[in-house]
Amino acid sequence: MQFYENGFRGGNPDVKDAAPNRRDYAGHAPMPDKVDVLIAGTGPAGLCLAAQLSQFPEIDTMVVDRSPSNIVKGKADGINTRSMEMFQAFGFADKVKRETYWVNQTSFWMPDTENPSHIKRVGRVQDVTDDSSEMPHILINQARLHQLFLDFMKDAPARMQPDYNWSVRDLVVDPDAKEYPVTVTLEDTGVNWGETITVRANYVVGCDGARSNVRKAIGGELHGDAAHQAWGVMDILANTDFPDVRQKCLITSANEGNVLILPREGGYLFRMYVELDKLNADERVASRNISQHDMIAAANRIMNPYTIDVKEVVWWSIYEIGHRMTDKFDDVPVSEAATRMPRVFTAGDACHTHSPKAGQGMNVSMQDTFNLGWKLAHVLTGRSDASLLHSYSAERHAEARRLVETDHEWARIMSAPLGQSELDGGQEPRFIQHFKANLEFTGGLAVKYDESALIAAPVHQALASGEEIGRRFHSAPVVRVADAKQMQLGHIAEADGRWRIYAFAGTEQSTAIYKLADWLETDPNSPIVKHTRAGEDIDAVIDVRAVFQETFDQIDYSNMPPLFKPCTGKLGLQDHEKVFCTDHKGAGDIFDMRGINRAKGCMIVVRPDQYISNVLPLDGFEALSDHFAGVFLPA
Amino acid sequence: MQFYENGFRGGNPDVKDAAPNRRDYAGHAPMPDKVDVLIAGTGPAGLCLAAQLSQFPEIDTMVVDRSPSNIVKGKADGINTRSMEMFQAFGFADKVKRETYWVNQTSFWMPDTENPSHIKRVGRVQDVTDDSSEMPHILINQARLHQLFLDFMKDAPARMQPDYNWSVRDLVVDPDAKEYPVTVTLEDTGVNWGETITVRANYVVGCDGARSNVRKAIGGELHGDAAHQAWGVMDILANTDFPDVRQKCLITSANEGNVLILPREGGYLFRMYVELDKLNADERVASRNISQHDMIAAANRIMNPYTIDVKEVVWWSIYEIGHRMTDKFDDVPVSEAATRMPRVFTAGDACHTHSPKAGQGMNVSMQDTFNLGWKLAHVLTGRSDASLLHSYSAERHAEARRLVETDHEWARIMSAPLGQSELDGGQEPRFIQHFKANLEFTGGLAVKYDESALIAAPVHQALASGEEIGRRFHSAPVVRVADAKQMQLGHIAEADGRWRIYAFAGTEQSTAIYKLADWLETDPNSPIVKHTRAGEDIDAVIDVRAVFQETFDQIDYSNMPPLFKPCTGKLGLQDHEKVFCTDHKGAGDIFDMRGINRAKGCMIVVRPDQYISNVLPLDGFEALSDHFAGVFLPA
Secondary structure (H helix, E strand, O other): OOOOEOEOOOOOOOOOOOOOOOOOOOOOOOOOOEEEEEEEOOOHHHHHHHHHHOOOOOOOEEEEEOOOOOOOOOOOOEEOHHHHHHHHHHOOHHHHHHHOEEOOEEEEEEEEOOEEEEEEEEEEEEOOOOOOOOOOOEEOOHHHHHHHHHHHHHHOOOOOOOEEOEEEEEEEEOOOOOOOOEEEEEEEOOOOOOOEEEEEEEEEEEOOOOOOHHHHHOOOOOEEEOOOEEEEEEEEEEEEOOOOOOOEEEEEOOOOOEEEEEEOOOOOEEEEEEEEEEOOOOOOHHHHOOOHHHHHHHHHHHOOOOOEEEEEEEEEEEEEOOEEEOOOOEOOOHHHOOOOOOOEEEOHHHOEEOOOOOOOHHHHHHHHHHHHHHHHHHHHOOOOOHHHHHHHHHHHHHHHHHHHHHHHHHHHHHHOOOOHHHHOOOOOOHHHHHHHHOHHHHOOOOOOOOOOOOOOOOOOHHHEOOOOOOOEOOOOEEEEOOOOEEEEHHHHOOOOOOEEEEEEOOOOOOOHHHHHHHHHHHOOOOHHHHHOOOOOOOOOOEEEEEEEOOOHHHOOHHHOOHHHOOEEOOOOEEOOOOEEEOOOOOOOOHHHHOOEOOOOOEEEEEOOOOEEEEEEOOOOHHHHHHHHHOOOOOO | OOOOEOEOOOOOOOOOOOOOOOOOOOOOOOOOOEEEEEEEOOOHHHHHHHHHHOOOOOOOEEEEEOOOOOOOOOOOOEEOHHHHHHHHHHOOHHHHHHHOEEOOEEEEEEEEOOEEEEEEEEEEEEOOOOOOOOOOOEEOOHHHHHHHHHHHHHHOOOOOOOEEOEEEEEEEEOOOOOOOOEEEEEEEOOOOOOOEEEEEEEEEEEOOOOOOHHHHHOOOOOEEEOOOEEEEEEEEEEEEOOOOOOOEEEEEOOOOOEEEEEEOOOOOEEEEEEEEEEOOOOOOHHHHOOOHHHHHHHHHHHOOOOOEEEEEEEEEEEEEOOEEEOOOOEOOOHHHOOOOOOOEEEOHHHOEEOOOOOOOHHHHHHHHHHHHHHHHHHHHOOOOOHHHHHHHHHHHHHHHHHHHHHHHHHHHHHHOOOOHHHHOOOOOOHHHHHHHHOHHHHOOOOOOOOOOOOOOOOOOHHHEOOOOOOOEOOOOEEEEOOOOEEEEHHHHOOOOOOEEEEEEOOOOOOOHHHHHHHHHHHOOOOHHHHHOOOOOOOOOOEEEEEEEOOOHHHOOHHHOOHHHOOEEOOOOEEOOOOEEEOOOOOOOOHHHHOOEOOOOOEEEEEOOOOEEEEEEOOOOHHHHHHHHHOOOOOO
């Protein structure tokens, strides 16, 4: 964690220096009538975007929500390893790790063949495969997660807060307007219920859920399958003789249906998903009059011979599985993409809905806006052309489609009756097979963006076989040379909208990495020289880090080129956190772990959202220059 | 982290439920005129004690300080591994780890034999020996550390805050008074400067520094040696070509003196201790007129050929080394100990002073009051006889003496001229030898309390050869059975004033641990039965945890006795965090690492301050009962 770069200032280093011209949120202060970005909704998608934009106080961002305050409980609870990696970039992963439940093992229960009215454990699976991520899979109260984003926003330079009790009723885009082309009608949902005001925005992002008014305003429709199965969910404080109550469990009974158990934060609370009766095609949830008492009774039948003694029902709900999505996640029809730039986006449930049981919804929603946030920042700060924004729908729509399909399949498998060979142990039950096969997907680690201006063709992929272009940068252990600290290389990445180049030194041409550093710092064709503005720190746009194959005590740190020890900040202080090496204490060798070519080394170019944009040889100067020319305008 | 034990409550789990009858700190509220404990001073000793007592809202605690607010910068900065272990119990070790500098390596520089006017690196030492502690040795701005304690107090049930701008002027103890025998005169150091009020207290703890009025009031005097060496200290933001500026460095020049470099939090700041000229016996620091400019110049001379370009001097000070301590850390003369109970204590600099360069002062001060806090709580809540309080001075005075002696020796070695065989590499320089030999001591890990009612004779020590009676419980990796979570066994311990028994299962008599559990839960002679009050949770006073030799998937968790799955809290919820086993993922086997007898198992009895009180066989019922009878009164 770096701070004091502009001089000493005491206190909590997570509280950043406030921007001088930030919005005044005091009660008497007027609401803005023009903003750069208006975000509708303070769920995970909206707050993740707001948190990202709060790092850019020069961008006026407004976040509205129809509710009067943050939620207290309920809703989603699963945070996969990929989201945890993102939380690391926001700086609150450690806090989340400390106070949440970690899903270490998932256990599977089925009817006991000798006594089919009883369940028994038929398998266990380690939930996070070794070295799939350095992060745990965790479960947390969604309200608490919201608060962590809200705290981050409040401590950011913009000191951002949501405007609660305002809902987007409608919006109109004027395609000819150069500035603030979106006119948004906000409706008061508080004391002056129904009154409206108008705000003009450069961009609007609808994170306003499955009934999104933003989506409706741009003509988006959710298509797909509203499946006919009802599930109940409840968060309970309960005692039980079921031994795996503190493990994630998938339980299939012979005749009573299924239960999914998700232990939660604090050591006592757990969530249960209980499969309820099949619905008829014309039935809907509201007509069923199912209560939490029915769910508790069903759970007790399914888990026989074990019993659950509920002490407190914290929250409960009934839902039916639907898998639906819109055709596009912005307001520009495919046919007009060449001539028109997007102004309105949808994210999260506003554009894709699915079952909550695979624990994907909240994660995919946050990843939507983590994809969008830096692109909006690039465009609004004038670093990139507005056409960059087309990539949001392109990248995330493909991803959402994969999610909906996978989720559909999973729901089918979970609800299908068990075959005889599964019941008698003749084959591994399909739900275990499927669970194992999908671990990378459910971890959020299977996302791979297609080739585009942002995702290079895999010409030089072989130089880093374990860091696939289009997928997230996979962290590994390193040691920081200056202070010999063991750490994760990926934890360098902060949610600050900067690109990163990880330059891995090779043994064959040991001077290549130094030549690269010199070229990057001084050559007119260097992307750093081209895209960094006068007066900005040399790492303001593209942050370069070096990784050497030696251990820290074998490296001559004096000998590092200026790019790897740059002087930055108001005082021009040396930055000692650019140079890394392999671990000397048995944590693993990053070159081996990630298939980095030891002889040649390479460069790995990583986007602000941690996705790998390119892999290039250390002397791939022209290719690197061309690559960034596809992202940035000249400074 | 366990919460919701009394029902769901949203929000930050570190904010505990407020106690109903806590003190009102609002501006208009009167100051209390009677308190259980009055703490003078809000340095590390005072705040550590206040934080401990904030867990007991039934104890009225008042914390005063002559300053108007927390400090902003300066003073101490070293936190050894033992203090970090204590911070873990207070719940903020993760936060500290995230935002501080970690001392991973210490490097040593001496004159280059070929060019003695230049320094060169002559050695490196790993600063925290493998498995000496699971915690790092860190450096942090003392003001920030204060804030973490202040936050902890504010979030505790007592919602405790200091009363700033009040100083203890004097106090009088009435040995015959049964209640509130100490009358304290507080002097206003704020707007009504010099005005006084009187507060009566059951106990007063002077954490008011080297000029302590509390110490003077009980007739304490600092004896010892005010050594005649002047050192300068400065916290600076500076650039340098010295390659080890981000490592702790001990630098000895040929003729210009010594420098100690301590990198600090944030990646840029570092502290330098610069040896200044020898003082004459009749000189004192104030007469020298040494400025920060002299220090910077001296540092540049000592570090030749490297140079330091200072951008900001954040803080600087001059001091001379003194090693002094009082005869006793409470108000009862040795001759009266049998008939009189202590009412006034001193801690930290108020009773022992020493050089800051070994980074011990702040650590020992906090350990002083971490030793005292639970004892005061035991006595004030009526669980223990007041004679328990004699053990504070006995235990900490012996420890302080060891510190003063070690520190004296270290100062001598650091200031001694280098011998020829050191200079020419013929022998390892003494300062490296000495540094290595003292790593356990400087880590705070060498503390060993003498045999007493609290520290048993080592009759059964062989059952756990790596967990020495009288020393701190040395954590090791385990897996929590209920949720298969990898963790450190020592991290169970919270700063909650509870005792802990770690019961390690043996293989020879595999039922012994179950018999122990039954006996502890039900036998009239069990310390749990004897010392837990009616209506209290079964683990309210003594918290028992079981550790098995199997891995989590080999254990039948259903089969655990009630003591290992107790129902506690207002809702009577099952606690699933009492049963542990050996790690299955290569983190190490706690039985091997700590020399636990595999055949017989054992019990390790640990005090609330994490020191090992006894090691007993699993069937040592009578000895266990007797042991706790020496600590607690019958409930």
